Amino acid sequence: MSGRADSATQPSVWAIPILVWLALLALLALTVCAAYLPLHPFRIAISLGIAFMKAGLIALVFMRLNKSSTLVRIAACAGFLWLIFMFVLTATDYLSRP
Amino acid sequence: MAQVPADLHEPFTSRARQREAIVFALWIFLASELLLFGGLFLGYATYRLLDIRDFNEAASHTNVYFGTANTAILMTSSLAIAVAGRALESGRTKPTKIGIWLTILLGLSFLVVKGFEYREDLIEHLWPNLDFSLKPPVARIFFSFYWITTGVHACHVSVGLLLIGRLAWMAHRRVLPQNRDSVEATSLYWHLVDIIWVILYPLLYLVGR
Numbered sequence: 303m304s305g306r307a308d309s310a311t312q313p314s315v316w317a318i319p320i321l322v323w324l325a326l327l328a329l330l331a332l333t334v335c336a337a338y339l340p341l342h343p344f345r346i347a348i349s350l351g352i353a354f355m356k357a358g359l360i361a362l363v364f365m366r367l368n369k370s371s372t373l374v375r376i377a378a379c380a381g382f383l384w385l386i387f388m389f390v391l392t393a394t395d396y397l398s399r400p
Numbered sequence: 401m402a403q404v405p406a407d408l409h410e411p412f413t414s415r416a417r418q419r420e421a422i423v424f425a426l427w428i429f430l431a432s433e434l435l436l437f438g439g440l441f442l443g444y445a446t447y448r449l450l451d452i453r454d455f456n457e458a459a460s461h462t463n464v465y466f467g468t469a470n471t472a473i474l475m476t477s478s479l480a481i482a483v484a485g486r487a488l489e490s491g492r493t494k495p496t497k498i499g500i501w502l503t504i505l506l507g508l509s510f511l512v513v514k515g516f517e518y519r520e521d522l523i524e525h526l527w528p529n530l531d532f533s534l535k536p537p538v539a540r541i542f543f544s545f546y547w548i549t550t551g552v553h554a555c556h557v558s559v560g561l562l563l564i565g566r567l568a569w570m571a572h573r574r575v576l577p578q579n580r581d582s583v584e585a586t587s588l589y590w591h592l593v594d595i596i597w598v599i600l601y602p603l604l605y606l607v608g609r
Contacts, residue, residue, distance in 0.1 A: 319486065327472065330471055333602060333606065353602050357599060374420070381430065381438075385434060
């Protein structure tokens with residue numbers, strides 16, 4: 303590659319991705335431990351909450367939504383928005399049955 | 401007239417616009433993928449309400465060791481391809497190549513672990529046919545979701561591996577710097593495959609513990 307400074311002076315390409323990876327592994331360890339605790343009614347909520355945190359980290363940092371343009375962020379949120387509609391409208395039926 | 405940069409392709413007139421168009425298109429595609437798996441997740445959620453206890457009991461028959469190992473493997477592969485993309489953008493080809501090959505290796509490891517897990521599931525008669533080993537009716541439904549979601553996901557991993565294999569081929573031919581947007585697009589797809597697995601993991605492996 304031409305005209306680049308040597309690697310010692312460049313910002314590390316590893317630092318932030320490795321920090322996120324460590325956080326992901328820590329969350330994985332946490333969710334495995336939580337799955338064996340007697341937290342019965344909240345267990346699935348906790349494990350899904352941790353899963354969404356992991357997904358958020360991957361989307362924001364690995365997929366660079368934190369540095370994306372507004373257009374790209376809207377496109378990313380669109381799928382999620384329709385997913386919420388689908389779940390909420392289904393839940394209004396199934397969760398309200400006697 | 402200035403020379404056209406090697407990484408600028410038809411019909412774009414600037415690199416920034418080219419990158420924006422590719423990333424935008426990819427996210428629209430990823431949103432459709434999210435809705436594909438979202439339908440499966442919704443089916444899972446509604447059928448689970450039929451009988452939560454039996455559904456969770458069926459989930460206790462999945463192998464949490466294989467599931468957890470595969471989650472760690474896939475998250476590490478996401479790290480590898482994220483580093484590959486960032487290294488390419490800062491002009492370093494060696495970490496890029498290492499990242500790409502590591503991703504391929506980890507993706508293949510994921511499929512191998514999944515293969516061992518499927519083998520164990522079949523030995524335990526967890527395929528919902530006449531020999532199915534669990535009694536409750538919703539256990540059959542849980543394992544239908546298990547096979548469909550992990551199967552569709554494994555197809556996505558396989559497609560991702562082919563696409564990353566293409567990047568390795570480009571790196572071999574030394575044309576990767578001219579195709580840096582391909583690296584970004586492929587890694588976005590790979591990360592989404594990782595996200596889908598991260599959501600599947602508690603639903604299939606943790607609810608029954």
